[in-house]
Every structure is written in C-alpha cells, then in structure tokens.
Amino acid sequence: MSPPAGSSPPTAASAGGPDLPVEHVLVDVWQALDATGRAVLEAEPGAGKTTRVPLYLLEQDPDLRIVLLEPRRVAARAAAGRLASQLGEEVGRTVGLTTRDDRRGSAATRLEVVTDGVVLRRLQRDPSLSWVDVLIFDEFHERSLEADLSLAFALDAGAALRPDLRVLVMSATIEGPRVARLLGDVPLITTAGRAFPVDVEHRPAPVGFRGLAPAVSDAVGALLPDGDVLVFVPGAAEIRAVTRHLADVDLPQRAVILPLHGSLSGADQDAALRSAPAGHRKVVVATDVAESSLTIDGIRGVVDAGLSREPRFDPATGMTGLVTVPASRASAAQRAGRAGRLAPGRCIRLWPEREHAARDAHPRPAILTDDLTGAALEVAAWGATIGELALLDPPPDAAWNRAASTLVELGAVDAGRVTTQGRELNRLPTHPRLGHLLLRGREEGIAQLACEIAALLADRDLFVTDRDHPSADLAARVRVLRGGRPPVGVRVRRGAVGRARKDVARLARHLEALDAGGSRAARSVPDPDPELAGRLVAQAWPDRIASRRAGQRGRFLLAGGRGATLLDGDVLAAADHLAVATVDRGDREARIHLAAAIDLDDLREVAADRIHVEDEVVWRDGDVVAERRERLGALVLSAQPIDGDTAATRYDALLQGIREEGFDLLGWNDAAVDLRARVAFLRHHRGEEWPAWDDGSLLDRLDQIVGPFLLRARRRADLAQVSMETVLRAQLTHAQLVELDHLAPTHLAVPSGSRVRLDYGAGEAPVLAVRVQEMFGRTTTPTVLDGSVPVLLHLLSPARRPVQVTDDLAGFWERAYPQVRAELRGRYPKHAWPDDPRHAQPLRGTRRR
Incomplete structure (x- = not known):
C-alpha cells in the first residue's frame, strides 16, 4: 500500500487544515493499515475523521480505490459534499456518491461515499471485492444491520479471497477494544475531538406529547441569544409539533425554523445544514440523524428531549413496533457535543439529572432489536451460517429462528440453503417480504401494482390522517400515486408522493434486470386495478390475513392468532377480509395501519x-x-x-x-x-x-x-x-364399598328409633342434625370410623331450629340442658321436657307432660 513513485495526489483545501485533532494520528492510521491491513480509529466528535482520513489515504496513494460507508443517506450526501469541496471539486469527480436514489461518479472517482446497504449489495455480487482497496466504516457506533453484516462479510471475504484488502473502522463512541478484538487484535488508534466546553443544564421532563413543544420552546428561547440552536426530538411527529409551536411564539431573535430528518428531500436537508440568512438565527429541529455524522454550521446551543424512537421486533408475533425510549448516555454526550464545535456552548436536557446515570451506556444495536429476516437472507445468500461470521453481537436466538422460518415460508431457503427464488429476493433492494410481493406481482402480470405497493410500504405514509378521517386503505394510496384524489378529510404528503413515484420506477428497473431483458415484467397490464392489492399483500404476509369478527365493525382476527383493530370510521372497518401490511403490536390488540381488502375467492386462490x-x-x-x-x-x-x-x-x-x-x-x-x-x-x-x-x-x-x-x-x-x-x-x-358403609355410614340410629342422615361435607367430623327429644336416654356421643371419630351433634328444637352444637352429649346434658330446657318449655309447652334427660323416654313427636 506504499505510494508509487512520482504520484501526484489530489490536495485537500485548507478547510481540513492541521488544527483538526485527527491530523496528529493520520500517520498512525496509514502505518497500521499498511502493516496489518486493519485498524480501528476511535475519534471524539469534532476530530475531523470523516473530513480528513479518506483524503489523507488518497494523498498517500492516489491509485487507491476507497469506499467510505456512511450509515444514512443524509450523512453520505453531506460527507461527499464536504470531501469534494476540500478538493475544490463537485461531487462526481474524485469523490463520488452512491445511495439508493443518488448516483454521482466518473472514471476519475477514487473515493466513493456510499450507504452501507450499497456495500452489502456489492459484496453479494462480487465477493472478491475487486471494486475496492480500502473499506472505511464511518460512524460504526450506529450499528445498523447492514454495517454489521458488511463488516462481517468483508472480513470473511478478505481472509479467503483478498488478503490485501484494507479495513478501517471509525467511530466516536464505540467500544474500541471490542472492535479491535473482532478484527483480530488490530491497532486501536484514539484521538480527542475538537470541542469547547459545553455547559449542561437539566430541566424537568415535559409531561406527554403535548408538553414537549412548550418545553422545547422555552429552552430554545434561553439559548437563542448565544447563537443557532439544534433541537433533538424522537420523530417526525414531534418535529412537526415543535416547529409549529416555535413559529407561533415570540423568540428573542429572528430565527428560521428548519426540520431535519431522513425522509426530507435532499434540498430540504441541505437547507438545515447551511448557515442561517444574514440577520437571522437558525433553529434546526432534528431526529438522531444529526447526532454525529452531520456538520451543521453555526450551532451554539442544543436542546435535547432525551428520547429516541427505535424499532422493537417481537419474535412471538412477528410484529415490529416503533417504541420511544430514553436516549443512551453516549447519544446524550454526542448531542451535547454539537454545541461545542465552534465555541463554548450550552445544552439543555429535558430530563432530571438524577435519571441520567440509569440510562443505557450505548444505543442498542439493530441486530438485537430489529426484524432479522433480511439479515438471515443475506447470510444464506453469502453461503455461511450466522455462527461462522465475525459479529460484535450475535443475534437473539428467538428472532433469528423466526427470521429463518419466514424465509422458508417465502420459499427463499430450503434445507438451510438459499433457493433460486431466494437469490432473486436478495438481488431486490427491499425487505424479503416486499421482494416476494414484487415477484408474485411479476408472475401474475401486475408488476406495476406490485412496484407501487412496495414503494408505498418502504417509505413514509402518503396520507396524513386523524381519528375523524382514518384511512388504512392501500388501494386508495395507489390511486393517489397515479394522480387520483385522496379520501375526504385526508391530507397528502406531496414530497412522499414524489419519492414513491421514483421508487416505483427504480423497482421496475430491478425487476426487469432480474428478467434479463424484462420478458416477464413486460407482461404487466397498464394501471392494474388497485383493488388487487390485497392479493399481493396476502402473499407477502400470509400470517397477517385477517377476518372480521362476527358482528363487530373494525375488529379483526389475524391468521397468526392475534386480534387487530381499525377505527370505526375507516372504509376497511366493514370488510370481511383484509390483507394487512403494516401493523403494530398495540396493547391488548394490534393496530392496523396499512391494509387492503381481499375477497374470499382471491384469498382462497393465493393462500x-x-x-x-x-x-x-x-x-x-x-x-x-x-x-x-x-x-x-x-x-x-x-x-x-x-x-x-x-x-x-x-x-x-x-x-x-x-x-x-x-x-x-x-x-x-x-x-x-x-x-x-x-x-x-x-x-x-x-x-x-x-x-x-x-x-x-x-x-x-x-x-x-x-x-x-x-x-x-x-x-x-x-x-x-x-x-x-x-x-x-x-x-x-x-370390599371398599362394604368398608365404606361400615366406617362412614350414611345414617345413624338414634334413641327414638329414627335413622338420621349424616352430613360428611360440613367439616372434619360428620354432622348429625337431630331433635333434642330424640336423644333422650342417650348419655354418650355417637361415633363413626369404628368409634374413633365422634359426630358433631346439631341439636334442634321441635321445629328443627338450632339449639346447640356439641360433640360432648354427656357434657351438654349436665351443663347446658337446664338452661335449654327452660327456654324450650316456654316456647313449646305442649312437649315433655324432663328434668333428667339421660333416663327419659326418647320422643319422636309431641307427648303431653
């Protein structure tokens, strides 16, 4: 990897000058890669690793082919722009860019910035890695599934096919020693960041969703006099709420309020990264996309809501739900550090300081929380088992087994080996279920509709709905995608419509590529009936086919056994059968977000x-x-x-x-x-x-x-x-029956000659309920069980009302009877009540005294 004699590398502009902390370790990085082929660079925020390291390597050897992996499209676009600007060029010359929807490069490109999914596709197509000399994994701490798998495959292929491949893992907050061990005990190089002191203030947490925007606005007002402010909230809904609230309040300075999240257009993202107009402050309200991999000019203050929105996959139900969780301590540190890039700054955290230590140290990697079906297909297509790969964290057994069974269900894997269909699914840039939907649409001659549905499901929902105007209908979204009108009361996200239309065309090209000229894809009828959406969705998610519960509008049972609901006002709430595409776990029952009606005949055919x-x-x-x-x-x-x-x-x-x-x-x-x-x-x-x-x-x-x-x-x-x-x-x-009658008889004879029933169910001793007069002449308590258990006498009046309970008849005659006699003589004067009952004649009925 030593530079060739007489080379003339491109020269970085002064923007990445020697004041960047990473400059002091660039030689160490070069030497480590030259000596061992692998290295880990742990650089704190602001060190300049993304800005300087790739260009420095290229300066040492301009013939190198370097691929820089970024975890997000917005980060890849921003990194490519900064790197190209340092060379005084536009993106597409020395520095190229490849993402899902942006490709800029040329024969002169030596440094290509890509998203990690792009590298995964290339590794599967060409495991010899003939297209790269140095792989740089940037911001590896974000731990996407694609990054984990790309690194594992690169290490595997490097060992078997490309011993000359160089791999550099860079991040700000990863556990460096663990990664260095994973790569084979390679050199771990560390450097501090370029950061000024940040004063951190904790405030009480806002109460609920409605309390977030006012709390953020108060904090922004406190920070805005010092400079531009970056606000971290968990998702797009919170971004909308906060930006609306900020627009309605009086701020201490004139300010432009700008959102920043992954679903925005490139132009909107660039607007958030640029400096504010003259005479204005800038308030950027962002998700965690702005934590580490973006440079946002002018930030002096940070407001951190302390929350992240992350997917959580439930292997038992096969459902993924987005959950809002406390941001990790590492994320909080990254966010606060954004305020100290240019000068001393301030960070206001919207949670009590006493709660900070209880947060997770690092974000949970996707391999531990996400649906692993796509990852399992990648591993099967690679020809390995998960245990054979070098992974920082192994996947949970339950989630991995669920993913493996899903692939069998989709016909992608058979007996542990990837099938022909599995290889086709792996070549499509979608989740395997959406890939299956595309292949089925191709086979049924409705590939256009399949591409439309896949595009709708892969990105942000086109519709903005509310409880008064709900709509989960995929067919309605297809009509809007084709230029139709939305349901009454439903607002359409026009940006999402534009992105979906581009994705439809992109997916159609991928299907045509599978068909080596498009012979099968060409059979698609133009504008297939949107009501056929249910057929395709049912084949992608057969366990989510649903039937409405008898007599209950909006309440369904999924084929997988879980209940699911729709709001009553939804047009699909009265459908007998649904094919459900998007559903979350809910509390007691799942909540359906996107679905299509399917009639029983179609259901029987496709399933x-x-x-x-x-x-x-x-x-x-x-x-x-x-x-x-x-x-x-x-x-x-x-x-x-x-x-x-x-x-x-x-x-x-x-x-x-x-x-x-x-x-x-x-x-x-x-x-x-x-x-x-x-x-x-x-x-x-x-x-x-x-x-x-x-x-x-x-x-x-x-x-x-x-x-x-x-x-x-x-x-x-x-x-x-x-x-x-x-x-x-x-x-x-x-013999037991005979013994039963002897030891526990049903009746006992009493002195009057009556046979009185015993009650064995009243307690440990059987109860003999008998009139007092029928026991005259008896001095001992009757027994059962060969005389070992005295019965419990319930002595009754002539009217069979309780008089006394005893298991000691002799004691009753001697002590209690005189008082009982006096009471009974008054109530029953016609009956005989002798002074000495022990020697009196027992009586069944009435006998005058």
Missing part, C-alpha cells in the same frame, strides 16, 4: 397451500358443535354442519366441555354428593388407600373415570343423565 379443510367436533359456546371447517391459521373461512360424526369424535368434545365448565354438567344427586364427601372423610383419616375425588383429581383422570359413561352421549343435555353416584361407585371395589 391455497395454507388452507386446510377438516371435520371438527368440538365443545363451543356451551355444547358440542360438529362442523366441516375451512381454516387458514387461526381463521375460519367457512363452516358447515356435518351429520356423519361418530360417538368417538364427540367423546373428546364432551370431555373438553367438562374440563371447561366443570362437573356441574353431570348428574349429581344427594347420594352422589354424600358418596364423594364420605370417601373424602375416609381419605382424610385413613390416607391414600381411599381415592382423591376433588375436582382437580377427577379432571386429571377424567377420561378414565367419567369417559366410559359418555359413550352414548352426544350433546350437553346427555351429560346431565350421567349419574355421578354410579360413576363414583364404579371406582371402588366391592
């Missing part, structure tokens, strides 16, 4: 391999239901009663009914209740030689205990005819 027809005999809605059901996952597309079912098929349904609703479905009489209680009494006193008949134990052996008595039952009403006394007696041997 034919997933639909199963089965005869189903189940317990539902309180009875046995026998139906022939057409199923798609959790959905029932149709159901017809069937008559040919057998007793065996109803058997399981009846057992399930008992499990769901309990044993009250069966025939319980007093004898059955008593039998269960008597056996429970014996089990309590004699142990496990007697069976357990509580509900849980009976349910555990339901098929053995109750099953044999259900063979002729067909429906709920038949269960009441099953005698539980018979069922339970069948569980006891003859």
